[in-house]
Amino acid sequence: MAPSSALDPKLEQWLAHFRGPLIGLLASWGSDWQSAEELAMDTFAEAWLGRERMRADVDDLDAVGAWLRGIAQNLWRSHQRKRSRVTSLEERHEHVVAAESGDEPDEQQEALRRAFPELHLEHQEVLRMHYLEQTTAREVAALLGETQKAVEMRLYQARRALRYFADKQLRTEGAER
Amino acid sequence: MSDQKMVDEQELLDLFAKRRADADRFAAGVAKRLAGPDEDEPAQPEPQPLPRAAAWVPFHLSGSKLWLWLSMPILLIAGSWLAMFGAAGSIRRSLRNGAGPVAEPETSAKPPRKRRRSPKGFAQLLVSGALVAVPLLGLPDLFDAVLVACVASMAALAILVKHAAREGKADRVQVATLCSGLLETLLIFALVCSIPQLGAFHPGRWIIACVFTAALGILMLIRYAPRNVINMVMTAFVLVFLTNSKLLRLRPPELATKAQVQEFVSTAELKSGDTRLSEYCETLLALRAAGIEATPPEDFGKRIAKPLFPGGPVGAAVLTECARAELLPDEQWRDMAKNPYHSGLLEELLTGTGPIEIPQYDEYLLRVAVAQPLTAVERANLTDRLLQSWPGPEHLTPLLRSRMVAWGLDLLGSKELADAETKRVHAHVARQQNRSGFRRGGFSERAGAELQFVLPADEIGMWLIARFGLPAECNGHALRLHLEKHTELSRFGKRPSANDDAFVAFAQLQQLDSLGPLPDRSIQQVFLEERLLWAMIAMVLLCLFAVWIAPHRPQGEAEQAAQAPQGAMP
Numbered sequence: 250m251a252p253s254s255a256l257d258p259k260l261e262q263w264l265a266h267f268r269g270p271l272i273g274l275l276a277s278w279g280s281d282w283q284s285a286e287e288l289a290m291d292t293f294a295e296a297w298l299g300r301e302r303m304r305a306d307v308d309d310l311d312a313v314g315a316w317l318r319g320i321a322q323n324l325w326r327s328h329q330r331k332r333s334r335v336t337s338l339e340e341r342h343e344h345v346v347a348a349e350s351g352d353e354p355d356e357q358q359e360a361l362r363r364a365f366p367e368l369h370l371e372h373q374e375v376l377r378m379h380y381l382e383q384t385t386a387r388e389v390a391a392l393l394g395e396t397q398k399a400v401e402m403r404l405y406q407a408r409r410a411l412r413y414f415a416d417k418q419l420r421t422e423g424a425e426r
Numbered sequence: 427m428s429d430q431k432m433v434d435e436q437e438l439l440d441l442f443a444k445r446r447a448d449a450d451r452f453a454a455g456v457a458k459r460l461a462g463p464d465e466d467e468p469a470q471p472e473p474q475p476l477p478r479a480a481a482w483v484p485f486h487l488s489g490s491k492l493w494l495w496l497s498m499p500i501l502l503i504a505g506s507w508l509a510m511f512g513a514a515g516s517i518r519r520s521l522r523n524g525a526g527p528v529a530e531p532e533t534s535a536k537p538p539r540k541r542r543r544s545p546k547g548f549a550q551l552l553v554s555g556a557l558v559a560v561p562l563l564g565l566p567d568l569f570d571a572v573l574v575a576c577v578a579s580m581a582a583l584a585i586l587v588k589h590a591a592r593e594g595k596a597d598r599v600q601v602a603t604l605c606s607g608l609l610e611t612l613l614i615f616a617l618v619c620s621i622p623q624l625g626a627f628h629p630g631r632w633i634i635a636c637v638f639t640a641a642l643g644i645l646m647l648i649r650y651a652p653r654n655v656i657n658m659v660m661t662a663f664v665l666v667f668l669t670n671s672k673l674l675r676l677r678p679p680e681l682a683t684k685a686q687v688q689e690f691v692s693t694a695e696l697k698s699g700d701t702r703l704s705e706y707c708e709t710l711l712a713l714r715a716a717g718i719e720a721t722p723p724e725d726f727g728k729r730i731a732k733p734l735f736p737g738g739p740v741g742a743a744v745l746t747e748c749a750r751a752e753l754l755p756d757e758q759w760r761d762m763a764k765n766p767y768h769s770g771l772l773e774e775l776l777t778g779t780g781p782i783e784i785p786q787y788d789e790y791l792l793r794v795a796v797a798q799p800l801t802a803v804e805r806a807n808l809t810d811r812l813l814q815s816w817p818g819p820e821h822l823t824p825l826l827r828s829r830m831v832a833w834g835l836d837l838l839g840s841k842e843l844a845d846a847e848t849k850r851v852h853a854h855v856a857r858q859q860n861r862s863g864f865r866r867g868g869f870s871e872r873a874g875a876e877l878q879f880v881l882p883a884d885e886i887g888m889w890l891i892a893r894f895g896l897p898a899e900c901n902g903h904a905l906r907l908h909l910e911k912h913t914e915l916s917r918f919g920k921r922p923s924a925n926d927d928a929f930v931a932f933a934q935l936q937q938l939d940s941l942g943p944l945p946d947r948s949i950q951q952v953f954l955e956e957r958l959l960w961a962m963i964a965m966v967l968l969c970l971f972a973v974w975i976a977p978h979r980p981q982g983e984a985e986q987a988a989q990a991p992q993g994a995m996p
Contacts, residue, residue, distance in 0.1 A: 361438075
């Protein structure tokens, strides 16, 4: 395994800013978490190698966000095309099920987990991007090509909606018991 | 709002903790990719696509969409048929399934893109079909059938999207993209319609307004991927600018005025053989029929009816125009019989038998004939031949023939014989009026050496209306709108003849108005006459409906929507 110190400091900066949001974004597009991580690595490598074509300053967060997003989209599409040819959906399902098995979660977390799919897809997306590594709303906004304010507002609404659905889950379960 | 009503940040961080990537492992993964493939690993055969290549392809086409675009010529033909069958099949399956299809499990072995009833595929076919079908609306015989097919296909798409949405297969951005393609087709059609020279449908601008409204509606419905709709609006603006900048101008269209038309008639500086003579004479005749004062310049006839070269003949078409507009004095027509060329034709006309079969441009011979001191036998023979020449249902040019006969009888002073055939002439006029398609309201007739072309025949229709009145079966409102549209002056034309058509249309409009008020139309008639507009509104609304009922997906990732309705769960 190559050490991280081998990377250019600028690229490390990119990773620090966008690793979490990008994995979250790729996961929102339908990848499982492991594939999302792999695709995010590919994206960073591809983006760094092609930075000459970026036509913007590598320190400009907004430009880098848009650049990463564009490349991620293309890689994701390519990945999907290849996967549809070689991988059956059963295998994918097994993979997801295997990845999701783990420690027994507490009741609150389990309620949140079960409430999560109830959220609007936009809300799911910002939550994945923001809370995977607790990055700032600005970085999420740069990747989505939106304003920071819009992302903050969506995060606020998402957290409220998640609480509502989680409480509803708990109430339903309580009533069933 | 207190934070107690929101999920705590820490709870969310805990929720995603298991999914968090290890920073060092991640950086090492990136470094490994930057270093290239290991020697012992098999080489990657497939290079990654250029990250930004798609941005340079017009209309955001790439991959399969680009192929779709390139193969459009074949799809244009096949698409319209397949769209029809697709619509029928979709509706049949939907009906068979009753309450709608049951969502299939995510673990289906069959990839989603292979499943039947894909709204994407059907919508692509629909757009392809529309590219063929919509221009066919300009053909009168296919108008209603194409209109019904267009609306039915659009309704089928909406139904298909509704059903597919339950299965999580339809994507709002995807449907919006394809609907915007369809709207673009409608827009191009509307723009073509609003070019006055093409005759045009009257609601052309209304269709443009509808399409723009729909584009804005779609833009509001797909908040996160407006790129396609913005594309459409931009394309529309470019098209509008290139094809018909009248939509963009701030002031209303400039129409021909009475003073301009009178000036055209009184100051026209035409020479012999001038191609504008036909428009000039049509304007003059229509103004006279409307009772508007119109005096040609002095010696206009003499100037026009000059031989093209000294000692040569005057063009037959020029003479016919001059004869109908009475631009030459009687003695000039009389002297024409001394010319051996004319005298030969005249003799054939006066002594021949059976219906008169002379080309349109030789009709001046009738004027030459009546200028001669005809014997009673010759006059009776000519009258008899003219009466035999009334067109029957088998004739391809009934208007042209009717005008020749009526004009000839009028010249011979037998107006009552022409009047006796008013009913027959009215039937021909009504039949030759365009009920739909391009140039709706105007008149058309076969033309060309072997009568293989259908050409506008407004001036003949209007001549007959001036002579015999407006037939009850004729749609006067459509005719009026048709003429009114043509009175728009050319905005860019700098040639002297640029506005000739507008002057003709203005004079004919005055002629029509001089016949008195048109009969009121019933609501049913109004509805039927504007059926193109209603159909377009229906299609636009169905477009919006299809987009609205398609479930929203973030980021405009159409493919991901088909593959995974939900993202990865925490």
